[in-house]
Amino acid sequence: RNRNDDKSVLVIGLGRFGSSLALELVNRGWDVLGVDSNPRLVQTYADALTHTVIADATDEEALRQVGAGNFNRAVVAIGTHLEESILATSQLVDMGVSTIWAKATSRRHGRILEQVGAHHVVLPEHDMGERVAHLLSGQMLDY
């Protein structure tokens, strides 16, 4: 694959974070394969995303079947299920996905994801808390 032209991404977990991310990427012209173990969520996003598959992302064989190793980019959008998040990230690292973004729910979780091999870790609640603080303090200047 030509990495510069490649606008495809694997998104694992179609919860609030993963689904928002996946829909935004589709709006920006990306091909998105959305994976979730919950059939109801996969059904919900089946029409909006390029491809959707019901699969357990901690299962190596299941990931192989969806072609996870062919993606240059993947996002692990699992947060609350700590073990699933770590196992799914580890599988993608083993499969040689070159850029893995992973969501963490705490700094310790994020540190573990980095140790496992995630290339980018995001902490949505921490980041948004800081951002709202910036917005709030910036607004104070207007009054």
Ligand code: ATP
């Ligand atoms: P949100 O983005 O809604 O805040 P969350 O941080 O609460 O999500 P989880 O509920 O742990 O995160 O997981 C997000 C999504 O990932 C859920 O829809 C869940 O079904 C899915 N998921 C969890 N484990 C797996 C797995 N092993 N394989 C595939 N999908 C999974």
